[in-house]
Every structure is written in structure tokens, then in C-alpha cells.
Amino acid sequence: MGLEIYNPKNKLKFIDSKENDGYKELIRWVFTKTANIESDLGRDLLKFDLDDYKVFFKERSINKQTANLYLSVFRQYVDWAMKNVPTAPSQNILEEIPDDFIQEIARKPRTKYLHSQEIGEIAKLTNTNHYNYPPLHNAQDRALVFLLFSGVMGSAMEDLINIKEEHIDFEANQIYIPSNDRSVTILPVGMQLIKNALNESTYRRYISSDDKAHGGVENKLTNSDYLFRKAVVGNGSVDTDGKMTRPAFQKRLVTLKSWLGIDNFTANTIFHSGLINRCKLYIDKYDKLTKETLDPAFDAYGISDGMVRYQKINFIKQHLPDVYGKHYDQYVKKYNSDR
Structure with missing residues (x-):
């Protein structure tokens, strides 16, 4: 190794x-x-x-x-x-x-939302190991975590469910999201994760003993052109198209939550952790927190409704300092004083 x-x-x-x-x-x-x-x-x-x-x-x-x-x-x-x-x-x-x-x-209880460095280690985007999470076995899981953090989720996780190989442009580093007709730009390192997930043919179970129930250590992934696919278990029966469903994604995330030991490891938490990070990047870039500086982040995460954006600004104000440090309190105070 x-x-x-x-x-x-x-x-x-x-x-x-x-x-x-x-x-x-x-x-x-x-x-x-x-x-x-x-x-x-x-x-x-x-x-x-x-x-x-x-x-x-x-x-x-x-x-x-x-x-x-x-x-x-x-x-x-x-x-x-x-x-x-x-x-x-x-x-x-x-x-x-x-x-x-x-x-x-043991480490004291953590903030609910994840730091970008944590996601980097979980998805194997970096060689650091500050957080000491056990490694994820499957490229499918690493790609899932990365895309959720990058703002790809949708209602009932339909953005993830419907991604096919034809929607992925490796030259432009973009994924077309058919469920809401938008394209998401992905970092090159993330595109490699996606390529690995497409090429993966088996799914390794997360077990902490020599238990061989439920079909053993590895199960075949269904053969389809969807990015995320179900594993064939038991008698081998599976939906004909083999694509994932919301309950199937939720089951995988519950397993990863237990494996990693992160209490709040849900699709919603990972998505909003990514939103916090994206907003942080724009605040760092423009050295201020305003609706205008955060609009590009909301665009990237498919948040178009004006009232929802207003609610998300309040969300960012509340959680950004918790995740990335009290340094960001100054931007929150300035935003509040200017209103």
C-alpha cells in the first residue's frame, strides 16, 4: 500500500x-x-x-x-x-x-458541518490524514461524497440518480444535470473520481469482521450507463436499468456514517457543507459578505428562489464561523450592521 x-x-x-x-x-x-x-x-x-x-x-x-x-x-x-x-x-x-x-x-463532539479538508480526506483528494477517517473502499462512494459537496443533489437526490455517462464532459470538466437542465463545473481531481466510479464493476461492503453474510465481501454492480448503480445481492435480482434510488443512496450514506463515525453524515449535511465552503471562497475573494458576493455560490448549487437565497445567507452567517473559524465573525457583523 x-x-x-x-x-x-x-x-x-x-x-x-x-x-x-x-x-x-x-x-x-x-x-x-x-x-x-x-x-x-x-x-x-x-x-x-x-x-x-x-x-x-x-x-x-x-x-x-x-x-x-x-x-x-x-x-x-x-x-x-x-x-x-x-x-x-x-x-x-x-x-x-x-x-x-x-x-x-476521544475527540469532543464536532460541528455538524464538514470542513473542505475533511471532504478531501474522505474522498481521497489529498494525501493528508489529519482527521484519521478509515478509507472508503469504493470509487462510487468517493464520487458520491464529492458531488454532494460540489452541489449536485436535487429534490429527492434526482440530480445524482439520473446522471449518465453521456452527461459527463471530461474535456470541459463539466456534468450536465438533466433533472434541472444545468451544467456543473467540476475540479479535474473530481473528474478523476467520476471516471473511477464509471469504471468500477464491483462494490465492496463495509464490514468490521469476517462476516460473510449478504453475498460476501464484494458484489457486482449492475451493468448500465448510469454513473451510480445498484449492487447485485442475494438472488441477483435488481431493477432492469440498475440505477440508484433515493432509499438506496440513503442506505449507502447510513453505512458510510457508521464506517466513518460521523454523526451527521447525510446528503443534506454534505451538500450544505459544500455550500458553506463555496460561500467562504467568494467571501475570501471579495473580502466581504453580501448578497452579491454569494449569488455565484447559490447559482452553482442550483438555488434560484430569492426567498431561499435569503434564508441561505442567514444559514451561512450562522455556520461559517463554526466550520472555518471565528475570523469570519467580522464579515457577519459587517453584514448585519449594513442592513
């Missing part, structure tokens, strides 16, 4: 003991995150005490759910080593963690 694992001999044997390829990938990813502190301390995770684990977690700034994911991997690794590694400890200190341990190491 291009990332190093500290003391890989035992860890790779532990990884190989798992049957599920998706879970193997997750464990490998976790071990790449512990490599630095293991190297600094000069000892394997097997030799860590609770204070060592606390140092690791506090440096990561992760939420409660992701902390539990890490701890599950660590606990299994120690259990495996106790049976297979002569130098392993005789007792697994992670079996009985004090009640206040998770509360102490």
Missing part, C-alpha cells in the same frame, strides 16, 4: 489470519497509523501499556467510534499474538478498559 508497518513480521501474519479482504485492508491501514509511535517508543503494540495507547489516541484527535475501531483491532492483535508469538504478553490489558478511558481519548 506504500505505507510502512512497524515490526511487520507478526502483524502481516495476523492480517493473513483474517479471511475478509476488506477487513485485512482496514487492519493494515490501522497498523500504518501506529508505525510512528511504535518507532518513537522502540516497541511493538504488543508491549504498549494504557498510557502508551493514550498518547497515540490523543495525537490522532479521533472520535469515539473510530477509537473503538482502533481498539478492536489492537485487542484482536494481542489475542492472536498470545497464541502465536512466544514474546507476547500473557495478559491482554485491552480486555478490561476503564470506563473513562474512551471518554478521555
Whole structure:
């Protein structure tokens, strides 16, 4: 994977003991995150005490759910080593963690809306890993998150549902949205995500164990010219055109919410996180917050109704400083004083 694992001999044997390829990938990813502190301390995770684990977690700034994911991997690794590694400890200190341990190491509750850097890491647009989210398996999911953040949603998610390959112009970096007859300009890195999603033929399930229910680790995607397609599960029956539906998108997002450990990971939240970011870019560009400076952002997100735009300005005033810092309070105060 291009990332190093500290003391890989035992860890790779532990990884190989798992049957599920998706879970193997997750464990490998976790071990790449512990490599630095293991190297600094000069000892394997097997030799860590609770204070060592606390140092690791506090440096990561992760939420409660992701902390539990890490701890599950660590606990299994120690259990495996106790049976297979002569130098392993005789007792697994992670079996009985004090009640206040998770509360102490977990990141405090976050703002509802997502920072652009978070979206970049979730969709693999950057090589940074400040937020420490586990990787998304599927190009379909990364493209979904990116397009929602870019303002492509529509009523009942019809903008996303109806995108076909013929609507995507890779030379102009644009997607035509047939449901409301508009074109959306997409960053080149986003177009690569879309190309990967079009080329994807299987969909990997998000599971945290060796469970093989519901058709195993991967399911075939339906063969159609829609960008987003259903996975064939069970007896293989699926709608003839294979395109997604609003409930199918919602189900995927609920799964991603659980996988990432983000409480408010919904289509609406991702869309409005993108709107906040787009408005921020125009405020930065013109050094002011006015209706006129924000109109291009509303245009890009398909918000045409004047009353809705007025409501969105109030929304931006409320949430922009929470997501991008109190620096933006000055623009909110200036807007309010000028009215």
C-alpha cells in the first residue's frame, strides 16, 4: 500500500489470519497509523501499556467510534499474538478498559458541518490524514461524497440518480444535470473520481469482521450507463436499468456514517457543507459578505428562489464561523450592521 508497518513480521501474519479482504485492508491501514509511535517508543503494540495507547489516541484527535475501531483491532492483535508469538504478553490489558478511558481519548463532539479538508480526506483528494477517517473502499462512494459537496443533489437526490455517462464532459470538466437542465463545473481531481466510479464493476461492503453474510465481501454492480448503480445481492435480482434510488443512496450514506463515525453524515449535511465552503471562497475573494458576493455560490448549487437565497445567507452567517473559524465573525457583523 506504500505505507510502512512497524515490526511487520507478526502483524502481516495476523492480517493473513483474517479471511475478509476488506477487513485485512482496514487492519493494515490501522497498523500504518501506529508505525510512528511504535518507532518513537522502540516497541511493538504488543508491549504498549494504557498510557502508551493514550498518547497515540490523543495525537490522532479521533472520535469515539473510530477509537473503538482502533481498539478492536489492537485487542484482536494481542489475542492472536498470545497464541502465536512466544514474546507476547500473557495478559491482554485491552480486555478490561476503564470506563473513562474512551471518554478521555476521544475527540469532543464536532460541528455538524464538514470542513473542505475533511471532504478531501474522505474522498481521497489529498494525501493528508489529519482527521484519521478509515478509507472508503469504493470509487462510487468517493464520487458520491464529492458531488454532494460540489452541489449536485436535487429534490429527492434526482440530480445524482439520473446522471449518465453521456452527461459527463471530461474535456470541459463539466456534468450536465438533466433533472434541472444545468451544467456543473467540476475540479479535474473530481473528474478523476467520476471516471473511477464509471469504471468500477464491483462494490465492496463495509464490514468490521469476517462476516460473510449478504453475498460476501464484494458484489457486482449492475451493468448500465448510469454513473451510480445498484449492487447485485442475494438472488441477483435488481431493477432492469440498475440505477440508484433515493432509499438506496440513503442506505449507502447510513453505512458510510457508521464506517466513518460521523454523526451527521447525510446528503443534506454534505451538500450544505459544500455550500458553506463555496460561500467562504467568494467571501475570501471579495473580502466581504453580501448578497452579491454569494449569488455565484447559490447559482452553482442550483438555488434560484430569492426567498431561499435569503434564508441561505442567514444559514451561512450562522455556520461559517463554526466550520472555518471565528475570523469570519467580522464579515457577519459587517453584514448585519449594513442592513
